[in-house]
Amino acid sequence: MAETTRDRILDAALRAYGTEGFAVTSLDALADQLGIRKQTILYYFPSKHAVFEAVIDAAAIDLATAFEEEASRGLVGLEQVEAIVRRVFRLAVAQPELLGLVREVTRPGSLSADRLATQIAPILDRARDFLEREMDAGHLRRSDPEMLLLSLYSTVVGVATELEVQRAMGLPPTLRGTVARRQELTRFLRAALEPAR
Amino acid sequence: MAETTRDRILDAALRAYGTEGFAVTSLDALADQLGIRKQTILYYFPSKHAVFEAVIDAAAIDLATAFEEEASRGLVGLEQVEAIVRRVFRLAVAQPELLGLVREVTRPGSLSADRLATQIAPILDRARDFLEREMDAGHLRRSDPEMLLLSLYSTVVGVATELEVQRAMGLPPTLRGTVARRQELTRFLRAALEPAR
């Protein structure tokens, strides 16, 4: 309990930046949500951009933790891939703002793209190694691990987060619909990754 | 020749909104790029948001045209899918701001998502029909066409935007790298879509 003011600011900022976006969220708006004045925010962070960077750092830790949890189960081949997909979807439902922040940060004009990138790099390295190992072991179809990772990332995060696109396509944003989407995605990935028999 | 002022504004706006984003691009900044005053912009468009909507409309036409060109070749099965993927990548290289705009518009909670959506809807319908038909004909592995479409969209746009992010971070997008990505993506799709033999 007793969440510190600093943590409350970071929570609200993650939610705001991850859904509305960084540029459109003013310090005043953020402060209003918390029932404080923006000067209090500027007491804890030297500037608006510093809040953003702190949010990114915290998000990177959350993401790394979630990934770590799934990766340390000793699963193999497709089962490991599917475990992570399931986790990403769980994240998308429980904490949509987290993946929303990733989307915000990885936008072309973003000043802080590399901040998240460098913190996530170890995860990516580990994922690439995993794919390579599993291909060698014959558990996954052989292909370029780096590129495969990129395709996997885009597909999974996209399917999990592109709510507007889904709405535009007439897909219901219900929990049931989300589960169906995950299952279909899993089938899709299985078809793409299963070693040729 | 003799591009009208209105068209020059739309061009610059597409580039700015598609890379920097709508919120962070002020009318003054836009006018500066064109060597005019923002009041001239407001002569052609009643408000900043009207500029955005006009940009979306123009982009929708460009996208529909590109799609139409690829779709009217009478290709079949995976060949048709790959032709469109190739076209999207060509777009991503030649006009990265166009996909950037799509990304900007499809941000969760976007007010203008519907505007693009309704204009793109016929394309989506057509694409869904195509996939369904090709599955029936046994040219593509059977799966939920809607989900498949979403996966395709996420993956292709995701991989294409990722190129932009890297470019923004200083990694020059070599033609070779782009082609390599497209080929890996194609392999990925082929593995997932090829009818089981």
Added chain:
DNA sequence: AGAACTCTCTACCAATTGGTAGAGAGTTTG
């Protein structure tokens, strides 16, 4: 007790924002 420190606030500020009013130059129309 008093000094120092922590935290949140009020009071400002200069810059930037989207937008309005309307002048002035050039062109087209009657």
Added chain:
DNA sequence: CAAACTCTCTACCAATTGGTAGAGAGTTCT
């Protein structure tokens, strides 16, 4: 030629922005 219209501009404006200065209340240290 004069009137009307088209286009771009200067001059403003009120609201919002991120940020500074410093007061005041409460707590902790000596």
